[in-house]
Amino acid sequence: MERPKFPDETIRRMPLYLRCLNRLIILGKDTLTSKELSEFLGVKPTKIRKDFSYFGDFGTRGVGYDLNNLVREIRNILNLDQEWKIAVAGISNVGCTILDHLEFNQPGFQITHAFDQDPELIGDTVRGVTVHDVTEIENQLSGEGIQLGLLAVPAIEARGVADSLVDAGVKGIINLAPIFIDLPEDVEVVQMDLSSELGRLVYHLTNS
Amino acid sequence: MERPKFPDETIRRMPLYLRCLNRLIILGKDTLTSKELSEFLGVKPTKIRKDFSYFGDFGTRGVGYDLNNLVREIRNILNLDQEWKIAVAGISNVGCTILDHLEFNQPGFQITHAFDQDPELIGDTVRGVTVHDVTEIENQLSGEGIQLGLLAVPAIEARGVADSLVDAGVKGIINLAPIFIDLPEDVEVVQMDLSSELGRLVYHLTNS
Incomplete structure (x- = not known):
């Protein structure tokens, strides 16, 4: 699959998203809306939706984003599946x-x-x-x-x-x-x- | 005077140029060619010439760049004339x-x-x-x-x-x-x- 070109600012944000999302998963969360994520991450909902759309996750209306899926996608994009x-x-x-x-x-x-x-x-x-x-x-x-x-x-x-x-x-x-x-x-x-x-x-x- | 729009990477390099140029001035230098500057700064001559052209100094053929002038220009661009x-x-x-x-x-x-x-x-x-x-x-x-x-x-x-x-x-x-x-x-x-x-x-x- 051809990947979209990621803006440099989005690439820089990905490792921080990854860290925050991992923390949320440890806290027992599995899905969150962009508004909830916004409060936790300290990033505006519009920016979250835009960044996350690059990661192939557009969320599900009324349910939100699947955190495990986001983590998987970001790790994959950043090639962090290897050590x-x-x-x-x-x-x-x-x-x-x-x-x-x-x-x-x-x-x-x-x-x-x-x-x-x-x-x-x-x-x-x-x-x-x-x-x-x-x-x-x-x-x-x-x-x-x-x-x-x-x-x-x-x-x-x-x-x-x-x-x-x-x-x-x-x-x-x-x-x-x-x-x-x-x-x-x-x-x-x-x-x-x-x-x-x-x-x-x-x-x-x-x-x- | 209308200033050119500086690429973000050039803006990031300016404070390091400033530090290096100040060091050269302390060492008693006043003019250097882009080749000499390249060796001291660790930046390719083409990049130096491009960056420095933004600072309004195009160097003088056979003589090189006026270091004091460059420092003045960079400090002015970065608004470091004030503390x-x-x-x-x-x-x-x-x-x-x-x-x-x-x-x-x-x-x-x-x-x-x-x-x-x-x-x-x-x-x-x-x-x-x-x-x-x-x-x-x-x-x-x-x-x-x-x-x-x-x-x-x-x-x-x-x-x-x-x-x-x-x-x-x-x-x-x-x-x-x-x-x-x-x-x-x-x-x-x-x-x-x-x-x-x-x-x-x-x-x-x-x-x-």
């Missing part, structure tokens, strides 16, 4: 904190490798994973099929570590370091940077 | 770490207020700012003209705290909590969520 292994580089501060804070317990993702350059941290166990030296990235990831990397090292280290991840086969990187990294065309990079988002926010505030 | 005050809600973990990690020392932004609900933290000084109880948000921000808020409280508190920030006059919120918040139309919300970005990354990896 995605993640290598984290830089666990000394934000790498670790952000994972904890963001309730990183969503099915579909698993942190399997961790790296740092701080000798004090190398050998430690973080979230069940042994921390290795960043110089070990290629050795450790070789043959492991790790496609995702989370780059949380200081800006000055970011490019070298990103290159190592790519050499080790990583195809997608979340870059938390406040610096651009220039990687081969077939590697996707998502920049998560507070100053970028603040700048964008101020631009929109003063131009709307 | 933007920021209230941070939730400083116990990621709120604080992310600020440190992201080298939050960019001119244009200043954290002036901090809030938390943890009695252990209330009264402490974080980055020169006294931490107040989240219930004090409206009192403390009254008349201060704070337009930006950074929401780093746990998901379960996020909506209540966001409402307080808006009641206190905040018009733009960076939401680090992994939950949607539904605010009045005239409030801009930027969601910074790791699972959203991971989901988006996987979607693009498997659909490109």
Whole structure:
């Protein structure tokens, strides 16, 4: 089946929908109207109906949306039916904190490798994973099929570590370091940077 | 002068350009070609030339770009000629770490207020700012003209705290909590969520 093209904003919302819908299912819900979902999700009913229509679920009049079906569809669209292994580089501060804070317990993702350059941290166990030296990235990831990397090292280290991840086969990187990294065309990079988002926010505030 | 409409991706890159250009100026540079800038910035020369053309600087053949002029233009476009005050809600973990990690020392932004609900933290000084109880948000921000808020409280508190920030006059919120918040139309919300970005990354990896 040919899939519709999803707007980027809808794709970004999907993982949050997934988390909220899973929570509702755990609470014993199985169907909810867009109005009920709106209250729980904090998203306007019109936006919910539009987003959910992309997921192939238009709801049933008077009954609402089948939550299990929505979860199945979103997992399928995002290719989360398989488990995605993640290598984290830089666990000394934000790498670790952000994972904890963001309730990183969503099915579909698993942190399997961790790296740092701080000798004090190398050998430690973080979230069940042994921390290795960043110089070990290629050795450790070789043959492991790790496609995702989370780059949380200081800006000055970011490019070298990103290159190592790519050499080790990583195809997608979340870059938390406040610096651009220039990687081969077939590697996707998502920049998560507070100053970028603040700048964008101020631009929109003063131009709307 | 009528400004061109900037692509969202260009707006996101501007604060990082600004930071890098400021660093180059401190290093004593005043003009650089797009090739030299490309090496320093980690952005392809074609993209630099396209982005910079939006900023009104097309460079001078054989000489390159005037860095001070670029910085002036970007600051002007992003409205960073004024100082933007920021209230941070939730400083116990990621709120604080992310600020440190992201080298939050960019001119244009200043954290002036901090809030938390943890009695252990209330009264402490974080980055020169006294931490107040989240219930004090409206009192403390009254008349201060704070337009930006950074929401780093746990998901379960996020909506209540966001409402307080808006009641206190905040018009733009960076939401680090992994939950949607539904605010009045005239409030801009930027969601910074790791699972959203991971989901988006996987979607693009498997659909490109």
